[in-house]
Amino acid sequence: MDWEQVRDRLQTVWGYPDFRPPQGEIVRCLLEKKDVLVVLPTGGGKSICFQLPALLQTGLTLVVSPLVALMENQVQDLKQRGLPAASFHSEIDRRQRKEILKQLESQALRLLYLSPESLLSPHIWERLIAPELMINGLMLDEAHCLVQWGETFRPAYRRLGVVRETLLQFKPQGSQISIAAFTATADLEACQTIETALKLQTPTYFKESPYRQNLQLQVKRVCTPAQRKQNLLSFIQQRKQQSGLIYARSRSVTETLSQWLNNKGYKSEPYHAGLSAGERRSIEEKWLEGRRQFVIATCAFGMGINKPDLRWVVHYQPPLLLSEYLQEVGRGGRDGNRATALTLVSEPTGLLYPEDKQREQYFIRQLRQQYQKARELMKRIPTEGKVATVEEISPHGAIVLALLHGCGQLEWLDPFHYRLLSRKQTPVNLSKILKPPQQMNQFLSTRECRWRFLLEAFGFTSQGFRCGNCDRCLRQ
Template sequence: MQDWQQIQQALKQHWGYEALRPPQDQVIRTLLDKRDALVVLPTGFGKSLCFQVTALLQTGVTLVVSPLIALMEDQVQELWQRKLPAACLHSELDPALRKRVLKALEDNRLRLLYLGPETLFSPRVWQHLQQPQVRINGLIVDEAHTLVHWGGSFRPDYRRLGLLRPALTWKGEAFPIAAFTATADPQTQSRLQQALDLRDPARIEVDPIRPNLSLNISIVWSVADRRRQLLRFLQKNSGSGLVYVRTRRDGQALTEWLESQNFQTATYHGGLDSGSRRQLERAWLQGELRFLVCTNAFGMGINKPDVRWVLHFQPPPDLTDYVQEVGRGGRDGGFCRALMLVSEPTGFWDPSDRQRNAYFHQQQQRIEARARLLLKTLPDQGSYTNIPTAEDRVALGVLQEMGCLQWQDPFCFQIRQRRWQPYSRPDPWEGMAALINTRGCRWQVLLQHFGYQNGNQTCGTCDNCCRSSSSGAGIRPLRWV
């Protein structure tokens, strides 16, 4: 293991930090000990620094699987500015630059290589990873909650990451795998360990509670009322912020309406090209745009400390997305107000939230129906590359999770059984409904959902706690650590 003084020297030289904040030191020691890890640290705790420092102090390359091109490019750009040997590979990369990156990988001149799961398993990249001189020090799955929450819906290649290590162990010593995320409830942690084939992983966790982040929920009674409440919020809350929506279409429609109300803003979503995303990020980070209207594609890995408010124009699908998105606010320790607008509970006056949830539920049912049909037609043994459509590849993931299919290697699968069993999992909306409907402390609901216990104490900052305090009810505030 590296001498700790050497680690501190690298930290100061390349990042300008005199010391690590707990539990960063524990994470770094675990990675240097070549042990698998599951790291759950809130937004702003410096998760990426942990694996970046570790990779820098070793020879060979650490592979970092990241869900978004923007996230990869942002982190690599920062590493380049520090003159550190890092690169990324993705579908939008210039062919000449891609060729140079692959040559650097082959020559062992990289310490960090960022890429998505689809790129990782692409024939050309896989061929380079199999070169005998390429030394792999570890696999980092960044924003690992997306493996569970996105891998089952439209990123099926995530489900094959656990096959990477056994497929490359012929090259020498097996490398460690570490999953990093800001949010993972106990079920998500269990599914991550299974999907990545983590071996007795070190679990390093810090609860997500943020004393400076005030959680608020407001009922809306119509489409017009939702917009009126958004307008009042924007007028009352100054400073930099974010408005989250569920879909690109919602974002574009809302941006057009806000511009008609003389607000200068723009829509950020995953369908934008790289240049447009960079332009919008810079405009927001530099204060040229006070706020962006964005989908969940925005925010991961982007560091703007002084975000003073976060508004959810519609509720996100689950508490994982919610905590991820409100966590963009108040990273400097300053006060941040989070407001979520939700349809009135009957759905009679404003059925939009209910209709939106029904649509996503229907999408899941469609995937399961496709998996059931595919189970009847797949050969006993098959190749992933012969599965023609993205929908069928997602369906393969459903069959894998059901135990009907197993992988022999990252590219070849085998049918274990053809008997269809009812495919059920907890409804992610139940957690969100609990947060919306509680009359108690909203942070307590989040803590319990993510598996943390804090007695009957309250936060003192959410809307319910503030109402209880103003009415004279006794409050036992949470002790902030």
């Protein structure tokens, strides 16, 4: 296809006269059926990089996405632009489900958004392997979720690497399916994990620095629950009617904190995965339209949400992962104007106020238990067999298989069958378990430039860098 035609379609559909670097190069790679791994900061325009090639080609592009809210937002935007897209997930009703399956069979869709679990569900898989259905690409949006969740509570991520080769067995000879992974947060180790797990074939890497000169980073220590609330209230009061976003780490905290702030005269709502799809959409719309100054949310809110005039982000409780932190603060200041990201963290000893330290210890304890269960179950499962059989043996069966795959002790024969490579008991890799919270703690306690810390953590050069735009640099 002539490149001028590609740019014309970009302008016709999205209204942009040209690509931002490196969007054009990524689009070109996907049109040429090459594999890519893309690390662009939040607001870097990742979605267009796979949506435009899908529109320009005959056939279907599969987009694997972690959250229903993220899928729905992107599909709604595509439909408003008149593009043939749909999302298939557990929250759609039977009528919608039948309609989407019919569209698949008639090849009426260009983009189909799915969770990894939905992709591997019988209803979808049976239609995807139909020889007459042309599939152009498998796009993994928010690819860091494969690393963060693939060995814990979303084990289907670990089976995505054999999807392409299995699908191609059912397609006409010479068929090609490109794979692309997109994320805003992946260090060198995470990129290697993504490349290996997805079986990318000589992928082209695109990496852009996450640094945003308009985003100021702040961290404040608090010694009591009351002090935490007071710091939050003071921060909000200084920002009048500016649009904001508050992150907490549990559903109960979002609800109690929202009620407390509403009693103070603010209009806020809690947002978490326990709400229905309709309730979540309603809250998003009120916030995006400015009818709510801020939302108090768990990590279920944020990925893919675009509110350019978001002026502040508060972590009422710090996340355990640095990648999660960078994703969430990156929601602020997408219009290029000044935004502030404040993190409230309890004092480091945990003696006066142990809340944050207890959450960290719980996280580590849970991971250790999962590794222990994997070792125990490995003695009982067949050397070769079906994922479904292992799930019948244990409710943790799929997670155990994902852990063994991550340790290099298992290979996937296809998305539904596995083979053990070794029954040798490997010791629990404590450094792997401890690294994420340790890295986050180091960031929160650093006395050096916070942006410099983030750049180094995610594999970017920081020689001579000093942002002048975080609480550490401003104090100096």
